[in-house]
Amino acid sequence: MTELIVRRLLIDLEQPVARHWCAGDAFLTAWFNALSMSFPVGEQFFIDSVRNGLQALAPEQSDRYQGEVQGFIGQEATHRRIHALFNELIERHGLVNDWEPRARERLRLVEGTDPRHGLAITAANEHFTALFAEWMLSHHHLLDGCEPRLKALWLWHSAEEAEHKCTAFDLYQALGGSHAWRVKWMRRITLIFLTDTLRQTANNLRRDGTLWRWSTWRSAAHHMLGREGLLRRSFKPWRSYFRPDFHPSQQSSDLSQNWLRDNSRLYTRVGAA
Ligand SMILES: [Fe+2]
Numbered sequence: 001m002t003e004l005i006v007r008r009l010l011i012d013l014e015q016p017v018a019r020h021w022c023a024g025d026a027f028l029t030a031w032f033n034a035l036s037m038s039f040p041v042g043e044q045f046f047i048d049s050v051r052n053g054l055q056a057l058a059p060e061q062s063d064r065y066q067g068e069v070q071g072f073i074g075q076e077a078t079h080r081r082i083h084a085l086f087n088e089l090i091e092r093h094g095l096v097n098d099w100e101p102r103a104r105e106r107l108r109l110v111e112g113t114d115p116r117h118g119l120a121i122t123a124a125n126e127h128f129t130a131l132f133a134e135w136m137l138s139h140h141h142l143l144d145g146c147e148p149r150l151k152a153l154w155l156w157h158s159a160e161e162a163e164h165k166c167t168a169f170d171l172y173q174a175l176g177g178s179h180a181w182r183v184k185w186m187r188r189i190t191l192i193f194l195t196d197t198l199r200q201t202a203n204n205l206r207r208d209g210t211l212w213r214w215s216t217w218r219s220a221a222h223h224m225l226g227r228e229g230l231l232r233r234s235f236k237p238w239r240s241y242f243r244p245d246f247h248p249s250q251q252s253s254d255l256s257q258n259w260l261r262d263n264s265r266l267y268t269r270v271g272a273a
């Protein structure tokens with residue numbers, strides 16, 4: 001069991017953000033914006049899935065997970081609230097969230113089904129966010145040219161994603177979820193997640209008027225496919241999810257712990273005296 005602390009990030013999200021807030025890079029800005037647009041609906045689904053999973057456990061097992069689930073829900077609820085505020089700011093730039101209504105429609109299909117489906121979907125998405133978090137924390141220099149509050153937002157979220165990456169996976173296992181379904185959902189989520197990210201990023205760039213600039217494509221190729229790019233760096237750890245003996249804790253979370261330790265001035269503990 002992991003002890004999950006709920007933190008309130010001490011940043012001001014009332015002030016507007018610059019159109020290309022990510023160090024002037026149109027591609028990175030559009031791509032981060034796309035991810036942020038998926039968080040409010042996605043993280044609510046993760047909260048509901050984990051809550052349903054806990055309720056489906058036998059009482060002696062649910063006692064074991066109760067505290068961790070509460071921490072998970074607290075962390076994701078804070079993320080979705082802060083990203084909803086951030087999304088309001090970026091929508092002032094004329095961006096439209098096309099991802100959310102599509103995701104909402106799709107997620108309706110698993111409502112009321114075996115809670116292990118929701119958990120398998122959540123565990124697969126959490127694996128993606130954990131890979132993203134590891135890449136983000138090890139490439140934090142990409143955010144050096146951003147306003148400090150926005151750098152704090154993305155690194156705090158990354159650190160907490162790495163921290164709670166086992167919760168949905170462990171509940172799925174505790175409910176007897178099979179390997180076959182776990183990897184089946186991972187295949188589907190991979191396709192859906194990559195397609196949705198690509199579509200929303202392209203939509204953001206189109207609405208921003210920067211889709212057909214050479215610098216946009218150069219940045220995309222460099223940050224996604226380059227030697228240090230997200231896709232190149234994450235392929236192997238993504239693939240390990242398909243191993244029968246995979247567990248999220250096998251992938252290091254040191255960068256997350258270090259960031260949380262070194263940046264404690266940026267947050268307060270919720271519920272602490
Ligand atoms: Fe989150």
Ligand SMILES: [Fe+2]
Pocket residue numbers: 046076126129161164
């Ligand atoms: Fe998460």
